[in-house]
Amino acid sequence: MVSKQNRKYCHRETGSKIRPTVVVGLFLILATLTVYWQVRNHEFIGYDDDGYVTENPRVQNGLTLKNIIWAFESTHKSNWHPTTWLSHMLDVQLFGMNPGGHHMTSMLFHILNSLLLFAVFNRMTGKLWQSGFVAAMFALHPLHVESVAWVAERKDVLSTFFGMLTLWSYARYAEHPDTNRFLPVIGFFVLSLMAKPMLVTLPFVLLLLDYWPLRRAKIRSSDDDAGNLQPRSLVFFLIWEKIPLFFLSLASCFATFFVQRKGGAIGTFDTHPFFVRVSNALVSYTKYIQKMIWPDNLAVLYPHPASIYWWQVIGAFLLLSGVTFLAIRYLKKLPWLAVGWFWYLGTLVPVIGLVQVGTQAMADRYTYVPLIGLFIILAWGVPQLVDRWRHKTKLVFTILTTLFPILIATSWIQARYWQNSITLFRHTLDVTSANFVIQNNLGFELAFQSRTDDAIKHYKEALSINPDFEMAYINLGKALLSQGKLDESVNYYQNVLAIKPNYAGVHHNLGIMLLRRGEIDKAIFHFREALRIRYDYAEVYNSLGAAMAARGEIKKAIMYFKEALRIRPDLLTAEQNLNKLENKMALKSKVTLDFK
Structure with a gap:
């Protein structure tokens, strides 16, 4: 009209x-x-x-x-x-x-x-x-x-x-x-x-x-x-x-x-x-x-x-x-x-x-x-x-x-x-100040290109701007791990938690690294600490399930995988882990039945 x-x-x-x-x-x-x-x-x-x-x-x-x-x-x-x-x-x-x-x-x-x-x-x-x-x-x-x-x-x-x-x-x-x-x-x-x-x-x-x-x-x-x-x-x-x-x-x-x-x-x-x-x-x-x-x-x-x-x-x-x-x-x-x-x-x-x-x-x-x-x-x-x-x-x-x-x-x-990401992030850092998120993101992209030393510099810059930025701590630990420094990465995360004990993501990543080192009980401790801080952390339930499976506690592992999927139905890693265990149990049950 x-x-x-x-x-x-x-x-x-x-x-x-x-x-x-x-x-x-x-x-x-x-x-x-x-x-x-x-x-x-x-x-x-x-x-x-x-x-x-x-x-x-x-x-x-x-x-x-x-x-x-x-x-x-x-x-x-x-x-x-x-x-x-x-x-x-x-x-x-x-x-x-x-x-x-x-x-x-x-x-x-x-x-x-x-x-x-x-x-x-x-x-x-x-x-x-x-x-x-x-x-x-x-x-x-x-x-x-x-x-x-x-x-x-x-x-x-x-x-x-x-x-x-x-x-x-x-x-x-x-x-x-x-x-x-x-x-x-x-x-x-x-x-x-x-x-x-x-x-x-x-x-x-x-x-x-x-x-x-x-x-x-x-x-x-x-x-x-x-x-x-x-x-x-x-x-x-x-x-x-x-x-x-x-x-x-x-x-x-x-x-x-x-x-x-x-x-x-x-x-x-x-x-x-x-x-x-x-x-x-x-x-x-x-x-x-x-x-x-x-x-x-x-x-x-x-x-x-x-x-x-x-x-x-x-x-x-x-x-x-x-x-x-x-x-x-x-x-x-x-x-x-x-x-x-x-x-x-x-x-x-x-x-x-x-x-x-x-x-x-x-x-x-x-x-x-x-x-x-x-x-x-x-x-x-x-x-x-x-x-x-x-x-x-x-x-x-x-x-x-x-x-x-x-x-x-x-x-x-x-x-x-x-x-591309690097061009965009560098431009953003040129025209803004105190941009800890983009410092971290640029570091992540550099790490993906195996420019780990450069990545570490940007992670540290992000933390100098915002010492409470959890993601930069996580990425910095991963960068150290990518350099083959597993023990140094574990020590770094432990030092972070000594100062800032309530970082669920750091507890989670430390637990994953300890699990890689075969220290299952210590890994489980940090997974549970992460859940204490953030009770609905689906990825941690998935990792906790993996730790229980590694310890042979299959029923508990299945329970944790299901809990991860309850919180995040789209978490495919948990779905895949659950399917593997259930298929394994089904196969074991069939073998036992055939034997009888």
Whole structure:
């Protein structure tokens, strides 16, 4: 549904509209390919790609009935996103473990998202060139490279794909509201949430679009369902029709919180106090705007600050409050300002850090959908700003022919950093500080290339930044082991535990090394210590089962393997160990029976 003015626009352009639409579509496709065609030669990244693809046996086995069931049952990676798992499995089915195919799939979804965004706003507003601008900014902005060039972020582009189909279906529904047209809205929204719960705020976005550009708050008397409603009743009607969507959002929020808390992904207030979270949220809102305008020093991870300067918090609060005041003040005169601004603020809420997930202060991938709101403001604001200028057409043409080549070049360079793990991590360390997670990750990649001495340097650097970073201790011990220094590695872990006795992962790895040395009882002691610290550590139950099997206590071993699978049904090593023991017992039973 479009306003009367927009309807006139549509009728006026009917005869010549096909060619400009095709031109915009071709530009979106070709420009996006220019930026991202390189990803066909990129590798998997040693940061979450392992959990999603390269070290995930379920995904590597492709689309099987058992794996499809697992996709709907699994909370692996502290998320419930079956659509994403199925997408990765299909990639493996089509391309095997060739990373180029996986990357090209993500690129294809990004192109489709750009085209759908253009189609949605062109249908809603009738403004072809403004809609094309929004879609082009979405397709080409460097902040969106992370979502496209990172296989593990398939969930971003996939969730947005179904989100765009939700918007398209809603635009169609808004033209002639009826139940049959609303069912696709619900269906695509469910698929979006099943890919990633980022778009839980989409029902609120639909309310914004009801106000502008759909103008459903001013429905004409010819509309059957709402033509005779008073303003208050009309607002109630617009909210009421979206109750199923709000219910789905609420269910997704509860499920996500439960799963992420169970997976240990949600930070505590001890590590991230509430005041620091609020301060970081305010500053992050302004930093995203800054990076939209000047996208430099982009990184795969921005470390969360221990504290933030008071002047940054006050400045961010004043900026956000000021723009919010203007958006409300000029709500009727400049509706696109309010819609774009509240789109930006609202869609960032789930990931702005009030509920802290992970160690990052902010992330480029979080802007994939929210920046559309700011692009709306630019697309409708700039033409209105220069409307009375004498040479406005030349000015706008000059801006666009300068802006888009710059975006293409900048995004191409940014995508280049994603060609492999070492290139990406080195760049991140160049543009961030105190980044202990990436120091550790770079060390891990160097160790994988047998550059163990270099790896050890980065592990030690990570620990100098954060002495409580357990993973760096574990990796450092493994690096010593890879150099054939088993005794030194054992001594290192023992020294770590003497200082920091409550590291479950260190107890686990020390137990594995002691098991290798044949010191079964000592290994079992450390496995049990790990479980004392973290009772739901599935991998430790699996190791404890292996230790019991080595000691000949088969029934106990089976019990521990089953417990590991109860906690993590997707832990294939435990499943394989259990199958081996059960097969061995069955064979032994058969031999005994035959003997009798």
